[in-house]
Amino acid sequence: MLCRGESSRSIKEDECSRDGKFMFCPCGTKLNVIDVETGSLLHSLEQDDQEDITSFVLSPDDEVLVTGSRALLLKQWNWRENRCVRTWKAVHIAPVATMVFDSTSTLLATGGCDSTIKIWDMIKQYCTHNLKGSSGVVHLVEFHPDISRLQLFSSSMDYKIRIWDLNSSKCVAVLDGHFSAVTSLAFTADGNTLISSGRDKICMVWNLKTRESIRTIPIYESVEAAVLLPEQGDFSQLGVKKQGLHFLTAGSKGVLKVWEVATAACVYSQPVPFEPVESEEEASEHSLTHCMLVPERNEIVTVSVEHNIVFYDAQTLQLRKQLAGYNDEVLDVKFLGPGDSHIVVATNSPQLKVFELSTSHCQILYGHTETILALDVFRKGLMFVSCAKDKSIRVWRMNKDGRVVCVAQGLGHAHGVGAVSCSRLKESFVVTSSQDCTIKVWNIPESLTSKAKAALISGPETLHAQMTERGHDKDINSVAVSPNDKLIATGSQDRLAKLWSCPDCSLLGVFTGHKRGIWCVQFSPVDQILATSSADGTLKLWGLQDFSCLKTFEGHDASVLKIIFVSRGTQLLSGGSDGLLKLWTIKTNECVKTLDGHEDKIWGLHTNKQDDMVVTASSDSSITLWKDVTEIEQEEAQAKREEQIMKEQELSNLLHEKRYLKALGLAISLDRPHTVLTVIKAILKESDGRKRLEENIARLRKDQKEAVLTFLVTWNTNSRNCHEAQAVIETLLKHEAPDNLLQYSGIKSAVESLLPYTERHFQRLSRLLQASMFIDFMWQNMKLSDVSQQEDMIL
Secondary structure, X not given: OOOOOOOOOOOOOOEEOOOOOEEEEEEOOEXXXXXXXXXXXXXXXXXXXXXXXXXXXXXXXXXXXXEEEOOOEEEEEEOOOOEEEEEEEOOOOOOEEEEEEOOXXXXXXXXXXXXXXXXXXXXXXXXXXEEEOOOOOEEEEEEOOOXXXXXXXXXXXXXXXXXXXXXXXXXXXXXXXXXXXXXXXXXXXXXXXEEEEEOOOEEEEEEOOOOEEEEEEEOOOOEEEEEEOOOOOOOHHHOOOOOOOEEEEEEOOOOOEEEEOOOOEEEEEOOOOXXXXXXXXXXXXXXXXXXXXXXHHOEEEEEEOOOEEXXXXXXXXXXXXXXXXXXXXXXXXXXXXXXXXXXXXXXXXXXEEEEEOOOOOXXXXXXXXXXXXXXXXXXXXXXXXXXXXXXXXXXXXXXXOOOEEEEEEXXXXXXXXXXXXXXXXXOOEEEEEEOOXXXXXXXXOHHHHHOHHHHHHHOOEEEOEEEEEEOOOOOEEEEEEOOOOOEEEEEEOOOEEEEEEOOOOOEEEXXXXXXXXXXXXXXXXXXXXXXEEEOOOEEEEEEOOOOOEEEEEEOOOOOEEEEEEEOOOOEEXXXXXXXXXXXXXXXXXXXXXXXXXXXXXXXXXEEOOOXXXXXXXXXXXXXXXXXXXXXXXXXXXXXXXXXXXXXXXXXXXXXXXOOHHXXXXXXXXXXXXXXXXXXXXXXXOOOOHHHHHHHHHHOOOHHHHHHHHXXXXXXXXXXXXXXXXXXXXXXHHHHOOHHHHHOOOOHHHHHHHHHHHHHHHHHHHHHHHHHHHHHHHHHHHHHHHHHHHHHHHHO
16 A cells, blocks of 8 residues: 555655655555556655654756655755665755755755745755745745746735745735645746635635736635646646646645636536535545646646555546555455455445556545445355445446446445355345344346446435344354355354354354354355354364364454465464454464564455455455465475485596586585585595695585585594594695685684684594503513514524
8 A cells, every 4th residue: 555554644744756656645654656557556755763754845857856754854865766865964954844946957946834935956966045035834835937027926825926036036026815824835826826716615716927816716615726728738628728827726625626717617527426415524525635747647636634655647537546545444345346356455444445456557436334344245246245234235336447436335234234144056145134133135147147238327226134133142243154055154252163054044053162252154165164253262163063162263362353265275374452463273273373573453354266365354454465376386295305416416427537626516505415425535545635635625606615615614523534624624725825715704703613622623633642652661661572582592
C-alpha cells in the first residue's frame, strides 16, 4: 500500500513526475516513490532524523527532490537512486509548511510556520532572500511563471495573497478578497491573470497588471484546488463550447466541476457513483484534498481525504486508474476473477475495494450504508457476496471488462450480518449468520448469473431468505458450506460448532470441546472433516460421522481468528490475533512454519484456486500476498544435489588423472576442507611432492588461497594432518610477500589460531627428536660395548 497507518494525515501534497510515470506520497518519516503503471512501491526516501516530513517538492525538470522535516532540516535527494545528496538547515525557527521551485529549477522558495519565506539558490547553495511580513503560517507559495518578472506569490493565515518583488525583497501588493484559507493559485499562459481558490467556497479571478479582482465565482463548496484547462485541446465533453478561460475545481463534495470564467457558470459536473449530498459533514469521506494536471499524459489526478489517488482523462474525465493509498482496518479479503486476477477487500467502511493485482488499479464499490464485515466468492470467481452492519447482504458480479456491479441485495436479519458463505457446486444459494443468533439461506435466481449488464439499468434484484433458523445462544462468528452443498457448519461465541443439513437447516450434530468462543469453521476439501479455531488458541479437527474430536493443534498464544485448508487438504493455515500465521501438517500434528507478516489481528485469509498463493489482511491496514515456494525449493535442492554429485565425480576423475590444480580449485568451490586435504596429501605422496605442492598453491587465485588458509587452521589442530597444514603454510610464506598476506581476509584470526597449535606441534617434534637421539646414543653405546667384548675375547 502507498501509505500504511497514516489515517490522520492528509496526503494533499502528493506530486507526480512531469512524465506522469511516478507518484510521490509522504507517509510519516518516509516519502514513498510509486510506479504509477504497476502501483508498486519502488523505494522510500527516509529521514535519518526519524522526524515526520512536513513538506516536499519536485523540481519541474524532475531532477531534484527536496524534503523538509520537523527537525528543521532540508534534504536534497537523487530520488531515482534513493540517495540523499545534501542536507542543510532550513534557517526557519519552525517547520517548513510549503515549498516550490521556479520554472528553471534553480530557485527554491520555502514557507514556514514562523511567518517567513526563504528563497534558496540551488546552484550556489545559499539563501538569497528572507521575506518577512506574512501573518501566521505561510501555507502557500508560488513563483510567477514568467521568471523575468522575479515575483513570488504567497498566502498565510490572514487569507491575503501577497506579491513579493525579488529584486527589492519587498511585498509590492496584497490581493485581499478571500475570507478563509487560500488553497491554490493558477496562472494563465500569458501570466497576466491569476485564479485563486479558497475554503470560503469561492474562486477569484485577478488581473495581475492592475492587481485587482475581475470576478468572484461562487463554488458552493470548500475548494481545495483549481486547475486551469489548457487553451489547446478538445474539451467539448466537459461543457467547453466556446473560447475563453475555463478551470476545474476539486473540493469538499468530492465532485470535479468545470467553470467558465466569463459567465461564472458551472458548465460541467462530474457524475459520481455515490449519492451527492449538500451537507459538507456528510460529504467529508468523499472530499478531494488535491488536484493536478499532468499535461504529458493528458491526465487529471485527484487525491481524496480517504487517500484514494484517481487518474482521469483530462478531456473527458473518464476514469483511467485508481490507487488506494490507505485501507484502514481490513476485515476480510478474497481472491476474485476467473484467474484470481483481482482481490476484493472489506475495510472498516461501507465501501468495497476491488484491486487488480497486476496494476494495483482499484475499483470502489458503493452500496452498503454501514461497515462491511465479511465476504465470500462463488467457485467460478465472477460473483461474490458481501454482508454488513446495515443488516443487509449484496451480491456482486464482475463483467468481462473487469468492472463490478451489484446485481442483488437482501434484507432480513435483525442485527448486523457478520458471516457469509456461498454454495460450492453452483451459484445457487448463500448462507448468512448474524448477531441475532440466526442463520438464513438465500436462493440466488439463475437470472443473476447474466444480470450484470441489466443491473446497470434496472438496479439490483431483491433477495428473500428461503430458510431461517435460530442456531446458537450467542453471536454466530462463522458459517461454512460443505464442498457438496449438502451441509452447513456454524461456529459461535457460545463455544459450540454445529452441523446442519442444507437447505432445510435441520440440526445434525454439535461439536463440543473448545473452552472459549469459536471464530472460524472450515470443511476439508478432501475428507469428511470439519476444522474449527477458537479464542482458546487451539485448532481442532472433527469427524462428521460421529462428531468426535480427531486432533487438536496447540501453538498459538492468542485467539485463532481464521483457518483454511491448503496443499490439497493436507495442511492447515491459521491466522491469529497476534498477527502470526502458522502452517500445520495434519498427518504429524506439527507446526512446520510460523510467518510473521502482520502487526495486528489477521481477519482475512484466503487461498487461490491453484492453491499456490494466499492473501492475508489485518487490522494493521496491510494486505499481504504469500506464494507457496515448496516445489521451487525442492527443485532447487534437487538441482543442487545433482550438481554436487556431478562435481564429486569430476573431482574423483581429476585425482585419478593427477590433475591436481583443477582438483584443488573444484574442491575449494565445493567448500570441502577434507577433500582439499585429500588432494594435498595426494600431491605430497609424489616423488617431488613438495615442489609440485608449491607450484599448485602458487597458481591459485587470491580468494582460493584465502579459503585454503581457512581450511588449514582446522587441519593444524589435528596432529595427523599438521604436516600438510605446515607444508601449505611454508609455501604461502615462501611465495607471498608479508604485505600481500596482510591483505587476506581473516588473516589475523588465522594466525592467532595457528600459533598455539604450531608451537604445540614443534614441542612434540622436539621431544620426539630428543627421544630418537637417545635411542641412537644407546645404540651407539651398545655397538661400542659389543666391539670391546670381541677385542677382549681375541686377546
